[in-house]
Amino acid sequence: MQERPNKTEEKKEELSLSKAAEYLLDECRMVLPGIQALFGFQLVAVFNSAFGEKLSPSEQRLHLLAIALVAIAVALIMTPAALHRQRGAYEVSDTFVRVSSRLLLWSMVPLALSISLDLYLVSRVITGTRLVSLFGVAMFALFCALWFLLPRTRGLQKAIGGRPTWHVEISFDCIDVGETKNASRAL
DSSP, X not given: OOOOOOTTOOOOOOOOHHHHHHHHHHHHHHHHHHHHHHHHHHHHHHTXXXXXXXXXXXXHHHHXXXXXXXXXXXXXXXXXXXXXXXXXXXXXXXXHHHHHHHHHHHHHHHHHHHHHHHHHHHHHHHHOOXXXXXXXXXXXXXXXXXXXXXXXXXXXXXHHHOOOSOOXXXXXXXXXXXXXXXXXXXX
């Protein structure tokens, strides 16, 4: 009979260096299309006739800052792939994983700022008041909470993720080439 893990224990699995690099590059690939789409929409907005009519010159500069921040995020998030190709496409080092992880994390700051600035500008155009700057500030706070605070706060993760109050275990016997193996799976 298999011993149940302690309810307070969290299951963890150590990743190989190659697997960690693979996951990291996949994460960069998943985020990049969304950032590129945002960048495209930001660029198109400038060529819309309402851009000059509805935004003051200082707000237009704020949008330019938001565009520049997205460009910075794109540069940061694409750097791990460039590093991997130029430093050794057939090898992975601990340094590569650490540097690339930091670049991915650093890309989130300008991205969060850019989205928050553009949320402010869109909210200002829709409502006609500058008090909506609170929306931009609230959005930035939300990004910071989810992207930086949540990953570092185990208590908050447990509060959000919760632990089931019930535990079901299913056991069955598998026959494999004359051997009997007991397989258990917790749900």
